[in-house]
Amino acid sequence: MNTMLLIAMAGVVALIFVAVFYWLVSRESPGTPRMQEIASFIREGANAYLRRQFQTISYFIVGLAALLLIVMWPRWQIAFGFVVGALLAQLAIFIGMNAATRANVRTTQAATTSPGKALVLAFRGGGVMGLTIVAFNLLGIALLSVFFGVNPQHPENVSLLVGFGFGASLSALFAQVGGGIYTKAADVGADLVGKIEARIPEDDPRNPGVIADLVGDNVGDVAGRGADLFESGSDNLVATMIVGLAFIPQYGWAAVLFPLISRAIGAIGAVIGVLAVREAKGRSRITSLNIGFFTTAIFSLLAFYALGQWVMRDIRIFYCLSLGLACALGTALIVQYYTGIDQKPVREIAEASQSGPAITLMSGFSWGMESAVLPKIMIALANLAAYYIMGGGIAGFFGIAAATLGITEMKGIIMAGDAFGPIVDNAGGIAEMAGLSQEVTESADVLDAAGNITKAITKGYSMSCALMTSVVILFAYLVEATRLQGIEYTQINDVIINLAHPLNIAAIMIGTTIPFLFTAQTVRAVEKTAFKMIEEIRRQFREIPGLLEGNAKPDYSRCVDISTRNALREMVAPTVFGVIFPIAVGFTLGVWALASYLIGVKIIGATLAMFMFNSGGAWDNAKKYIEAGHLGGKGTETHAASVIGDTFGDPLKDVAGPSLHILIKLQNILAINLLPLFIAYSIKWP
């Protein structure tokens, strides 16, 4: 118990730095009154949305908590943990988004004096989100463990934590789907009518959708992605602790503590990494960011060595951890190839735009499809390597869990880089809207380009994390399923999910359809909301006299309202579907077929998400490549074709893709939560 509290101290340290960075950001000047006014619009819009989103989510939290309490009785801890997980997720994104909506305008202001300072400021603003997530993961689980009596005498109590994971996942899915729909509908609407039809620049104050668009960056990219990483961190911790249970005979109590210690290393690593991003003469933006990432990576590597060698007393665990870290790097490289503006795929897509939008689409579609291949094969082989490094058998699971922790521990710094993206994006928008000098706008644009890279890397990274994590959650499911049924699980074939059995074939076939259904729903939600947004923006341009000439003000709030209302309405169905399916399969096809179903969901979900991220990112950058003056530049038919690709890619890369991450873990952790019910009440097929 003392160890547990000791580990939790790393979370406290991270929280202290959250306060420090928040203060460092807040004390900077927020600029001119006009800038402050715009920033306050954004902040109020974002906060108003988050409040209403929380309201909607809270009905589900209360309802599901009551249900869990009843069906799980007397294991009340499941429901309690569920509520804590769900609330902590919401609190984390609230804190992180608040920092982001303060950092944006201050970054604009800083850019008027020093671009280097602007970078550091924006990164620290993003660091608040990164550190909050890691700290809450760690503190939430460590304190609940103490509270639930998880200790060397009762290691099996660790399975009471699954409610926490489910709460975090459910909360995250709502936040990602809702925030995603919000931001993309606003973005697509503002761009299509503003840039294409009215031919005014991006973020122009005459565009009625511009505030909704800037709010969207915060509620979608900051809050949504934050919730995503919070949930994958939570699920990961809970799952690896449960898997650790199976290894108590081999490593003792350390097997269960191991994930928490890794997370503590991640928390400290993130603090050091954010601190390492500093201003220096003659250092390029991307170099500054890279220094942050590599500082964290090197610190982690050293700490992992110590962890493997002296805590676990098994150097092979260090190898597995490092393998995970290498996968993070590998994913980043692959993503950079497929979406990088100076790479072959993006350039080919841009060239295809010369033959019109249909050819652009084919090109981006095919590069995106291809981009899903290598990362997944890499992870498949890394898992296999980790498995055999530990000698295979059930012990090999521990190796895979360690590799997963290795990749996950970059989370804090990666999330800081990710939140950095929308902050500088917002900063550029504020500069444009406030009519600041071209110098400032350009300096913001340079930051924005760096932000696009960090955002692309985050997506690939989160997908690799999600895929590795989802394998470990599957093991956690198997460990729990055997423990609850009193099956001994010490040999690899003690548990059999036989793919030669038609029951499991049917289950995996059904599982593979779920990501398609979910993608259909989320993309359609964006399409419908964007449709309404387009109608409204067209109406304002048509009906408000003098708007295009700059003599009248648009009605920003109606656009904000359309995004808000529709996002809240449309986020419910996909989430509810995501919850119902595994329950239905569990009761009708049974515990082992459900595992097969879950594998179906995750293997297809991950590939689909990867395709959607990368094709979306590549289309985006092909457009940017043309806008940089290649192939005729802005205003040409080639550019128009590339804009269509980019717009189509938006909901894929920012809504459907990231939501799929969460879905694949949500369904698995939910299944673990309900295992006792499935074991007791499911239909038993021969």
Add this chain to the structure above:
Amino acid sequence: MNTMLLIAMAGVVALIFVAVFYWLVSRESPGTPRMQEIASFIREGANAYLRRQFQTISYFIVGLAALLLIVMWPRWQIAFGFVVGALLAQLAIFIGMNAATRANVRTTQAATTSPGKALVLAFRGGGVMGLTIVAFNLLGIALLSVFFGVNPQHPENVSLLVGFGFGASLSALFAQVGGGIYTKAADVGADLVGKIEARIPEDDPRNPGVIADLVGDNVGDVAGRGADLFESGSDNLVATMIVGLAFIPQYGWAAVLFPLISRAIGAIGAVIGVLAVREAKGRSRITSLNIGFFTTAIFSLLAFYALGQWVMRDIRIFYCLSLGLACALGTALIVQYYTGIDQKPVREIAEASQSGPAITLMSGFSWGMESAVLPKIMIALANLAAYYIMGGGIAGFFGIAAATLGITEMKGIIMAGDAFGPIVDNAGGIAEMAGLSQEVTESADVLDAAGNITKAITKGYSMSCALMTSVVILFAYLVEATRLQGIEYTQINDVIINLAHPLNIAAIMIGTTIPFLFTAQTVRAVEKTAFKMIEEIRRQFREIPGLLEGNAKPDYSRCVDISTRNALREMVAPTVFGVIFPIAVGFTLGVWALASYLIGVKIIGATLAMFMFNSGGAWDNAKKYIEAGHLGGKGTETHAASVIGDTFGDPLKDVAGPSLHILIKLQNILAINLLPLFIAYSIKWP
């Protein structure tokens, strides 16, 4: 042996009707000299392409046959069967396409006098392809069986037939990929430059790409799809015969004969169905076609009853066969909902076009994603039902095999309807090019609309067939793998592909990436070829004086040449990749992990293909809906947006999707071929 020859007689009957229909079509008038000239361009282009395609394929046939002979020695029958399968596939599409390129112009001519007669003529032209395929399937396998000594004393010789399946699959993959690239590049190029840029009507003789486009209908839609159905018929027969092997103790020799008898029923059913499509006063086009389909279905149902009751002496087999037949119907209904011009999805996509192409794309993408869900769940449940109807266990496999035969036996008539599509499409094109009266063009258009429905149904149907067949091929793999290793396979858990084992998880993860890689390659091939086609057509419009005014002739042959050369070049890489991957996995991860890999390929491949078919079809029909005068009709921005959706959807629905069908079976049948090598030489992991 006598029984075998008796069954083969059904194939002879079908072949006789092939000759009859060919003669009935040929004796009709081919119209005016101008019509004959155009038709001869098309026929020569199509034949020239098919000849060159055959040349390219023959290198691979010879090379692989030699390789198979060496590595499989002394089982020379594998290599021999491989050559026979590959050649029969090519011969079948040659005959079928020849009939189609005769029927097209005669259909145009018939339409000048009687639309009803035109329909019957076109359908009989398509019937040649449908019957040839079924007849060759049956004759090829029955005669090889006799030749290889497959008889009650040596039922295990049935596994010598796997070479035939592999030959058919390889041949088909080349033909579908090559033909698909050819037709879509020509179609996209001709449409984009002709309809959008030069604003001339479809199939206008001034368009340099028009002949290539009309040739493409034949080499892609007739030959490509024919090859596809030939291979799925072959693989299906071989696989179900091998699965039957495992049931000799229960049903005796009839277990192995059963698939052949079903196919004989299918052959006779197809003949009757084609004959039933007749001209009658006041009968609508689609009713005439439906009468053909339902005649076949009812005949099959009755014959299945006789087969179950009196031959197999197990009425449950009749239930399973009927279940398969019901799935064919179910798929057709679902596909009609998602792609039908008067249904909600298509209308919503058309409405979305009002907000521009990006929104059209999102809409079609999401409906397409959704459309993959129901058919797959239906098939999963049908498989499960068939399994439990037979009482589960290993006997359940026989039920699944029977259900698969039930769905497959509609093949002949469905293929006739499918080949009917491009024939009437061509007929309309010839009418347009020959400048026939508007009445004739309109009457051809009505037939074309009916053809679009039969084409859409064929695709959904083939996918359902492919998915069900792929499950049976998997069982055939398991049966062979156990037989060769001397494992007794009488209980369901005698064979275990444990999805809880990281080796199998890695294999299935790798498998799921393959359809993405393959889709990337095929779509990119179309994109690249279309890009060149567009350049060439633009060049001709620019450089040939008086072309647009109709005072000069375009150079059709250069466009035909571009399609031909590029299709032949681009078809090689995806096919070769498709062959290499399962071999690599088999040797490195072993026999059971390869099964897991194959499941990964098929479950994701089928879903992806279904999504691509239906979104492509829905975009196509949304465009047609607008062209019919809705939402402003032709020439509006809304129409332009819908054309972009349609064009993007083309390579998805006509190249990548149908090729995926073949790929998922090819890899599996190839794996069965090489099983002895994998068993002997693969790495053995703990």
